[in-house]
Amino acid sequence: MDTAHVEEPRWLSDEEQRVWRAYVHATALLEDHLDRQLQRDAGMPHIYYVLLACLSEAPHRRLRMTELAMTMKITRSRLSHAVARLEKNGWVRREDCPSDKRGQFAILTDQGMSVLKQAAPGHVNAVRQAVFNRLSPDQQKALGEALQIIAEGLEPKDASADLPWLR
Amino acid sequence: MDTAHVEEPRWLSDEEQRVWRAYVHATALLEDHLDRQLQRDAGMPHIYYVLLACLSEAPHRRLRMTELAMTMKITRSRLSHAVARLEKNGWVRREDCPSDKRGQFAILTDQGMSVLKQAAPGHVNAVRQAVFNRLSPDQQKALGEALQIIAEGLEPKDASADLPWLR
DNA sequence: TCAGATAAGTTGAGGATTCAAGTACAAGGT
């Protein structure tokens, strides 16, 4: 038998499989749930809500495209398309960066802010109902820690490298 | 001041926000990571891999469309499109259900099985590296439990209602 | 100062997903 060179990969144990399935199912269900809720009540998918929320917390409600993409952990391309759409809705506008002619700011408009404010309660409610109302404080803490670790491991190596325009 | 009737929603506490952000970031990063890995190495997104895996574990590698959709926690529509694509690749085929003329089976082909087998090691490896290698057994257990609870809460009420064709 | 390498951002094509609507069949009651 000629199997010496065939590395059998290390499969997931039963325990691990249960955890992994829970992950796949929970995330599928929750993303769908939030997308549907926001689409219905505010006319945007979850990620667009997050985008508006990010901008709303930034100084002057404005962020450079790249910085926004990094905070949201999405590609620049995806962000470009998203901002284009939100711009059409009048919820975000762009502005050139004076110090770097390649650069663009995405800016939350007043209308965008007001849409966000309207959407927020329903969204928070959905999150609370799906997640926080069901988990004990200990469970919440453990969940957060585990996810934090996973996120850190997937972060592009030098995500924390200084953005030039922040010095 | 006329604010008596304006229910201020219960916002997330700082603790809760940290957990929620970890959730949003970790799931975004991980889905992207797995999608990219599988797209590169096997020519399909993560969900399609899961679909093949589900079929591979079913008796005779076949499942009714609705049942498959329920196991995967996706809509029938999404499944229809997905199976159509996988069928074009020759990885899945359909077959009419004899006892219910509306029904369809999705069946994993030999070619699909072999593609799955080829993709599995790389995928398991990616999952292990991103998740299980980074978490202690206790953390894994806690993560699984929390996600399990979240999933249960979002499951359509009667998901466990007997499918007629299973009696 | 100038060529190459990098960075910021956009674009378009090809897939994937959602939603609403549609087809075809089954079940249940009268």
Added chain:
DNA sequence: ACCTTGTACTTGAATCCTCAACTTATCTGA
């Protein structure tokens, strides 16, 4: 038998995302 309601699944259009290619501008080093 017939009609109504519900189930199984598909379809098409609109939207969204990915990937690779592209434009424009900045940086780096000789």
